[in-house]
Amino acid sequence: MGDILIMQAFSGLSLFSVLLLMALGLAIIFGLMGVINMAHGELMAMGAYTTYLTSVVFEKYLPGLMGAYLIFAIVFAFLVTFAFGNLMERFMIQHLYRRPLDTLLATWGLSLILQQGFRTIFGAPEVGVPMPDWLLGAWQVTDAIEIPLNGLFVMALSLLVTLAVFVFIFRSRWGLRIRAVTQNRVMSGAVGIDTKRVDRVTFSIGSGVAGIAGAAFTLLGSTGPGTGQLYIVDTFMVVVFGGVQSLIGTIVSAFTIAEAQSTMEFFLSGSMAKVLTLLGIVVILFFRPEGLLSLKVRK
Amino acid sequence: MLERLFQFAGGRRDLVNLLLLGALLLVVMPLVLDSFRLNLAGKYLSFAFVAVGLVLCWGYGGILSLGQGIFFGLGGYLMAMFLKLESSGAELPDFMVWNSLESLPAFWQPFHSFGFTLLAIFVVPTLLAWLIGAAMFKRRVGGVYFAIITQALAWILSILFIGQQGLTGGINGITNFSTLLGWDLYSESAKLTLYYVNAALLIGVLLASRFILDSRLGKLLVAVRDKEDRVRFSGFDVSNFKIFVFCVAALFSAIGGAMFTLQVGLISPSLMGIVPSIEMVVFAAVGGRYSVIGAVYGTLLVSYGKTFLSENFPELWLYFIGALFIAVVMVFPNGLAGLVDNLRQRLRPRGRALPVTAVAEEARA
Numbered sequence: 001m002g003d004i005l006i007m008q009a010f011s012g013l014s015l016f017s018v019l020l021l022m023a024l025g026l027a028i029i030f031g032l033m034g035v036i037n038m039a040h041g042e043l044m045a046m047g048a049y050t051t052y053l054t055s056v057v058f059e060k061y062l063p064g065l066m067g068a069y070l071i072f073a074i075v076f077a078f079l080v081t082f083a084f085g086n087l088m089e090r091f092m093i094q095h096l097y098r099r100p101l102d103t104l105l106a107t108w109g110l111s112l113i114l115q116q117g118f119r120t121i122f123g124a125p126e127v128g129v130p131m132p133d134w135l136l137g138a139w140q141v142t143d144a145i146e147i148p149l150n151g152l153f154v155m156a157l158s159l160l161v162t163l164a165v166f167v168f169i170f171r172s173r174w175g176l177r178i179r180a181v182t183q184n185r186v187m188s189g190a191v192g193i194d195t196k197r198v199d200r201v202t203f204s205i206g207s208g209v210a211g212i213a214g215a216a217f218t219l220l221g222s223t224g225p226g227t228g229q230l231y232i233v234d235t236f237m238v239v240v241f242g243g244v245q246s247l248i249g250t251i252v253s254a255f256t257i258a259e260a261q262s263t264m265e266f267f268l269s270g271s272m273a274k275v276l277t278l279l280g281i282v283v284i285l286f287f288r289p290e291g292l293l294s295l296k297v298r299k
Numbered sequence: 300m301l302e303r304l305f306q307f308a309g310g311r312r313d314l315v316n317l318l319l320l321g322a323l324l325l326v327v328m329p330l331v332l333d334s335f336r337l338n339l340a341g342k343y344l345s346f347a348f349v350a351v352g353l354v355l356c357w358g359y360g361g362i363l364s365l366g367q368g369i370f371f372g373l374g375g376y377l378m379a380m381f382l383k384l385e386s387s388g389a390e391l392p393d394f395m396v397w398n399s400l401e402s403l404p405a406f407w408q409p410f411h412s413f414g415f416t417l418l419a420i421f422v423v424p425t426l427l428a429w430l431i432g433a434a435m436f437k438r439r440v441g442g443v444y445f446a447i448i449t450q451a452l453a454w455i456l457s458i459l460f461i462g463q464q465g466l467t468g469g470i471n472g473i474t475n476f477s478t479l480l481g482w483d484l485y486s487e488s489a490k491l492t493l494y495y496v497n498a499a500l501l502i503g504v505l506l507a508s509r510f511i512l513d514s515r516l517g518k519l520l521v522a523v524r525d526k527e528d529r530v531r532f533s534g535f536d537v538s539n540f541k542i543f544v545f546c547v548a549a550l551f552s553a554i555g556g557a558m559f560t561l562q563v564g565l566i567s568p569s570l571m572g573i574v575p576s577i578e579m580v581v582f583a584a585v586g587g588r589y590s591v592i593g594a595v596y597g598t599l600l601v602s603y604g605k606t607f608l609s610e611n612f613p614e615l616w617l618y619f620i621g622a623l624f625i626a627v628v629m630v631f632p633n634g635l636a637g638l639v640d641n642l643r644q645r646l647r648p649r650g651r652a653l654p655v656t657a658v659a660e661e662a663r664a
Contacts, residue, residue, distance in 0.1 A: 104446060105628050109621040110621060112617045278454065
């Protein structure tokens with residue numbers, strides 16, 4: 001019984017790390033900037049496809065380095081989605097900052113185009129990546145408990161990315177500028193911060209983090225053109241539930257949702273667990289419309 | 300008398316527009332289209348109910364619901380429950396048998412009655428909308444949050460309907476029924492009649508929206524959209540206006556859903572989830588988010604575009620609708636109605652009142 005509990009807790013933890021990775025990028029884009037990016041899921045898919053491409057290239061030209069391709073893939077995934085986010089901000093988002101509901105529609109349109117683009121380029125069937133040798137197998141804790149290494153890797157990666165985002169937002173000059181602009185745009189502009197540039201960098205970083213999340217997903221499942229759409233509502237719920245503008249809130253909320261879901265999956269069917277979890281979030285949001293943790297900022 | 304009529308329809312121009320649309324729907328389309336295409340048009344027009352509702356609550360009320368599929372689906376399911384029971388006669392509906400249910404679930408029982416079904420189509424979605432609206436707007440949840448939460452609700456409901464196969468028919472939804480009160484739904488005359496009923500109901504819905512928008516309540520609604528706090532400080536309970544308009548939009552959607560079931564002969568979760576809900580927002584956006592009549596044209600155009608493209612170039616459809624989403628937001632935010640207004644403005648530059656889209660634009664600026 002204890003073993004089952006531990007395994008269940010671990011599956012909750014790995015769901016937590018997945019949700020956290022997905023939500024971090026959106027917490028930056030939606031939480032800090034207030035942009036509703038419905039194409040966020042497709043940015044994740046883009047990261048996943050980049051990982052797939054990297055693996056194909058390594059397999060063909062650098063088979064000796066196959067063990068390390070994943071590390072390169074994560075970096076590439078970040079760079080590609082960072083660049084794409086930058087273009088997206090330049091040509092679309094920056095014209096729509098004052099119209100959040102319109103951002104929602106335009107980015108949904110972009111997400112449809114990207115989905116069809118993935119289908120045209122990579123085909124409709126889902127693609128998978130080869131797992132590097134060092135991630136195969138499991139860590140045998142006791143006779144009954146074994147913890148898969150790829151789950152551990154994703155967990156470690158999400159902790160690392162979270163840490164990096166925190167350092168970036170709260171300890172770097174760029175982070176300082178970002179926080180200043182999100183709190184008081186006009187004043188920040190007045191003291192000489194290039195707010196447009198800050199917006200672009202912030203959006204690009206958020207996109208890049210989505211790419212890393214996508215790269216991590218390839219270790220857990222396969223990637224298809226519709227992958228992004230599967231995650232987008234979940235991701236938004238994590239950010240809204242945690243409290244917009246609060247990164248700590250995002251972590252708390254990802255943890256709560258993951259544990260609630262995996263606990264209920266133990267007793268109910270997967271779809272009912274999903275329904276109850278989402279419904280629970282909506283009900284709690286009725287009582288705390290600002291989310292679990294919200295910054296008290298004078299507006 | 301004539302003046303009163305103009306006033307009711309929202310001025311001379313709107314009356315002309317309404318008459319044009321009425322002529323198109325009631326005279327031109329039945330004459331031009333064969334019965335298959337007309338049935339298709341009827342299907343599209345059942346989506347137009349949702350789009351008109353969205354113009355009211357999104358364009359005029361400023362609240363974007365990404366969950367209108369919920370109400371459309373509910374209306375469709377409630378109608379389908381009655382039709383299914385009628386076609387099953389004394390036996391258990393087939394999908395319940397497949398899911399080894401022993402007897403009819405209690406909440407299906409009242410749907411033996413047509414009167415009750417009609418009442419339910421009017422009451423259930425409206426009540427749900429009231430519940431959602433009251434819970435959200437009384438807590439001053441609005442804008443983006445409302446959009447995301449309604450989207451989540453649409454998702455929840457479609458997962459629930461897919462999951463509860465024995466009660467809802469699961470992913471296939473409710474299908475296989477052919478008569479309404481003994482009347483063969485697939486006969487040519489029935490199809491034609493249903494089309495006319497649908498078109499007439501739609502025009503009724505348009506008149507009702509005009510009536511709401513021209514009333515004091517409609518003006519307050521616009522005021523709430525543009526400067527919510529000022530209206531609140533003037534002593535109004537702002538949330539009530541929003542709840543009301545959200546309920547009206549839900550009711551319209553439910554009527555559309557019921558008409559959809561009657562004309563298409565099925566209802567399934569694929570019509571109530573996130574994707575259809577957002578598609579219906581595009582119908583409203585393309586038609587013009589401040590124009591109830593534009594919403595009907597938008598629905599017809601985009602739906603025909605979808606059918607045409609997916610018949611001829613299936614891989615282009617998503618590119619097309621994606622580009623349309625982006626264009627409608629970035630290039631012509633007031634949709635077709637806005638383009639028509641601009642044209643009118645250019646033709647008659649002086650001495651005319653600003654059309655409603657232009658007024659809304661001024662208010663936004």
